[in-house]
Amino acid sequence: MDVTREQHPIEKMTNDSSLIQQVKRVIHLAPLEKIFNLARGYSLWPLGFGLACCAIEGLMATNAPRFDLSRFGYEVLRSSPRQADVMLVAGTITNKMAPYVVRLYEQMPEPKWVIAMGSCAISGGPFVDSYYVVPGADKLIPVDVYVPGCSPRPDAVLHAFMMLRDKVQGKVVLENAR
Amino acid sequence: MPGSSIPSTVIDGLKDKFPAIEVSENLTITVPEAELLSFMRELRDNPDYDFNFLTNLTAVDYPDNFTVIYNLVSFKYGYTLMAKVNLGKDEPAVSSLTSLWGSADWQEREVYDLFGIIFTGRHNLTRILLEDGFAGYPLRKDFQWVGGRE
Known part of the structure; x- marks a missing residue:
């Protein structure tokens, strides 16, 4: 539906007349989802979940003062998947671990990346070529950003988070990558 | 001194008690499977040896036989000792040492998991690393599998 000064989706979401008035006054031009995505993109909460050596670079080193993931607002590593919205699959997924990776992903609330x-x-x-390794996380769960490397440097992980932020906020990511 | 290998004079005493054992140049002892348990009990309980710690238990798949390898340490004397048991290729089985050293428990389960060697006289001999339904024993040389490459 078109958003005008007289008509706004907020009216269907709440009966609070003061809130409706405020939203109509301030953001009647912007779709509400865009505001949400602005907030989501700047406060991604990763799941504190490491499978192998990549967790040292991707979660520990990136989070430590030298690279400082906190600068971007992403340092809130959650110990429960129910509070996280980004899963950083850091490491080798073995066949025995695969069901638990999927279960953790399914426990995360939407929207999730x-x-x-x-x-x-x-x-x-x-x-x-091993007998016990899943050939990629995308065989189990949908993946938004791939970070190549073995292990990737923390800079690359930061870049991945920023690419994910751009994706969340609806910018064209691939144009920038070329 | 810790980590020194056992003196050959001590080995000679062992040879008198267990004539069937073979001692190689580097004092590695090969024990027949039938005598393993009594031999190991002697090493642990005789105060002349006092091997009170099993540091490592592993196995090798050779073309003609499986070999189970035991590394022992005596904290009292600082001796280390390597003992081996050769097993046949068909349904390899060997006495469990969990009654002597508790550290044998998980290591025997790992050897069973990856080599399919049966350890008799113990309970809960189940897979420890791989899932229960896994087919085959992956560290055997004749293990066939399909990798994940597409």
Whole structure:
């Protein structure tokens, strides 16, 4: 529906007349989703979840003072998937671990995103010919950002988070990558 | 001194008690499977040896046989000792040492998991790393599998 000064989706979401008035006054031009995505993109909460050595670079080093994930507002590593909205798949997924990766992903509330970090999470990496390794996180769950490397440097993980922020906020990511 | 290997004079005493054992140049002892449990009990309980710690238990798949390898340490004397048992290729089985050293428990389960060697005289001999329904024993040389490459 078109958003005008007289007509706005907020009226269907609440009966609070003061809130409706405020929203109509301030953001009647902007779709509400865009405001939400602005907030989502700047406060991604990753799941504190590491599978292998990539967790050292992707969660610990990136979060530590030198690279300082907090600068971007992403440092709130959640210990429960129910509070997280980004899963950083950091490491090799073995066949035994695969059901738990899927279960953790399914426990995360919508909207949720996935970063596949390192060659193991992208494709199975050096262990792809093994008898017990899943060839990539995207065989199990949808992946938004792939970070190549073995392990990727923390800078690359920061860049992945910023690409994800751009994706969340609806910018064209691939144009910038070229 | 810790980490020194056992003196050959001590080994000679062992040879008198267990004539069937073979001692190689580097003092590695090969024990027949039938005598393993009594041999290991002697190493642990005789105060002349006092091997009170099993540091490592592993196995090798050779073309003609499986070999189970035990590394022992005596904290009292600082001796280390390597003992081996050769097993046949068909349905390899060996006595469990969990009654002597508790550290044997998980390591025997790992050897069972990856080599399919049966350890008799213990309970809960189940897979420890792989899932229960896994087919085959992946560290055997004749193990066939399909990798994940597309």
